[in-house]
Amino acid sequence: MATVQLTDVVVEYRDGNQVLRPIDGFSMTASPGELVLLMGPSGSGKTSLLSCLAGILSPRAGRVEINGVDLAVLDENAMSAHRRHDVGVVFQAFNLVPSLTAEENVAVPLLAAGAQRRLALARARQLLTEVGLLDRLTHRPGELSGGQQQRVAIARALAHDPAVILADEPTAHLDHVQAEGILRILRRLAAEGRVVIVSTHDRRLVPLADAVVDLTPVVAPAVDERPVVTLDANETLFQQGDPSDFVWVVLSGQVDILRDTPDGLETVATCGEGSYFGELGPLLGFPRSATARAATDGATVEGFDIPGFREAMGDKLPDSWGALAAH
């Protein structure tokens, strides 16, 4: 039976002159019959993981295996076959072809695989019946409600009876009545022995899940309320992508703030004595967006948690900081 396994997966994007790494060293497994939720804020990498599993996105590093097959070894044709046969994808925006009827939309993956039209439409009718849309076979997407469209999308994902169903925010555009119907179907699909992986913000799904993967960036627990660190020249205090812990104030020397770019590290600022850096990460719960490295020998910095930092800096903080902290 199908097993999904991700090992040390790194996903990296280039956005202009920045390198973003929403997934860094991620591993997980999912077994048949499991409904796994990927939860986390926007930008935490939920959709990136689904894209990797669907074979749409190649990770920068790590292995993505479905049924023991490493997706990295598949050529384009084999990858298209993987998308058709091994995984079924349900999109947040449904992505039904507007010119096709419900049954034709469901038949598309079968037709793409070379199935006879008559057989493909018969299978589509069977699947639409299973999701409760027997009376909507000849309706086009524009004639269906959001929940009905999502059920058509689920039926399309099931066309080849794949072992893995990937659903990206499947309830995002639905009211609670429609969402309940979709959740019931997803739960049933898992109960039938499939791996169902759902990315969502919707906490209503948590009680239905067999496993929840929280992709919320970790804020490192403070082990020392106000650590003081002395660095040699070029010694790194923290790296881009690390969990955020403290706001750092420079007591002496200088610290460079560096950002990963496609061409390597680029210095975006140099902080001297009395200045501070790294305040937004711990405040907002984001990972570090840059690397801090000593520019001079013996550079000394002191770390503050958010309340401590506010207390220590008092009036020296700009107004914008107050608004952010209050938020």
Added chain:
Amino acid sequence: MWLISLRDLQWRRRRFVIGILATAVLFAITLILSGVSTNMRNEVARTVESVGADHWLVTAGIEGPLASVAVMPMDVADKARNLPGVVRADPIVMLRQSMHIEGRSAPEDIVLFGVVSDGLGVPGLVSGRGVAATGEAVIDDWSGLRTTDVVTVGTGAFTIVGTTTGRTIAGGLPTLYASVEDVQDAVFQGAPFIQAVALQGTPDALPDGYRLLSPTAVVDDVMRPMQRLTYSLNLISILLWAAAAAVVGSIIYLTAVERTRDFAALRAIGVGRRALLAGLAVQGILVTAIAALLSFGIAIAMMPMFPTPLTLTGSAVILLVPVAVLVGVLASAASIHRVLSTDPALAFASA
């Protein structure tokens, strides 16, 4: 995957119908231009061949009897008739003239043929009778004249006693046939001049100062002044094909742009690039093939609007469909980049 392409055609039918009509009109115009161009040579060939001569005897130094004006004495025909190898020899007068029609103020251009009774060059008839007396003429029915109509050419008046058909030159100039003597009276003030002798058989030798032309050389001579025009017509045809490709290409490209998200989703669920490209090609081919079929009807409907005869040859009609299909494929090629560059990850973006 034809289903998606066909359904999309239905879905955007208004746009495609407009595109088909626009393309069909362009194709119809190319057919008509082709008909004009083809007819120019065909009508000359038909008219020259209808004389029934194996050779044309003309004055040395000219390329043909119509494009250059060079006369010879009437008795050259008698001499030619006696040349060894000649079976028959008849004098021909062949001139571009203007014709005044009784009851109309504006003159009409014609090609005036002087031929001997029962000789080479006498036209077949579609109505009336042949020339039997002085002052009688037979005219091509493209002129619109009927028997009993009276026309004046030069100083001669002619009563139409019969009509022939398919005897035009230079894009529909009708021919008027009269006796050699009447033509000489009308345009040479009775001087016994002719321009050529139509020969059957091949003379062993020629009189000094004359040369032989084949019917093909005579056709080439008549066609020479029209070469630039036919070249221009052919060039306009090619430009119209390009315009048709641009119309179809624009429609397919706009459709492809609108379907970007569809392409992303289809690729994400395992539909290959080749299938998507084939779907676009099918749309382009269908649009142009339907337009090509429609263009035949449009061309036939437009033909009466043209003052020149048109020849829609079978080859032009048969060629139109495959060329239209090729245009459709080339037009849809404009959208290849759109399909190839569509990232399936786009399917995960929120609407």
